[in-house]
Amino acid sequence: MISLHEGRGPGRRKPAEKIFQLHLRVAGCRPSIWRRLVVRESMWLSRLHDAIQVAFDWYDYQTHVFAFGDLRFGNPGKRDELVVEDDRDVTLAELGLEQHAHFTYRYDFDEGWHVEIANEHQSVFKRGQAYPRCIGGERAGPPEDCGGVEAHQDMLTCIKEPDTDLGREWLEWLGPGYDPAVCDLAKVNQALRKLAK
16 A cells, blocks of 8 residues: 655754854944844744843843834833733744844933844854854943943043042942953853753
């Protein structure tokens, strides 16, 4: 007897999972503060939020929102005409991230951290690679509670003069070992490994 499936070959293979290379830049900071992350398309958008927090050494104390055109995802809520969907309910694949060359991430609406994200490149998932991972970056992330972009610029000016009252005050608040010029990729990736799927 001939099988109904004879001659059809193996079943359809599931397409390989995509990997996205994202360039993140904190808007308004001079010199530029940026990171380059590589993430899987199966990642929840809420996990991308976690990865951004790790990448810039923030602590997730405040509200956040992603904007993809007219769509908003983050801490869910509705105010007037603005609806923010829950970012725990959608993956990057479900968003169709390959269709979004640019999107934004806002964090801490009082201080106004605004991260511009460019979808630079996509490739195929490779076994043995860690995801998410940070493959590049410059400068330390702006301290979360420093007061926003303008206050961050003032802070950088003050700590160049450690013998002044303001310089000492900022350095005491920042703690020992703070260096605004250093992006510690090893430390970032060690923390990102905790987010691995």
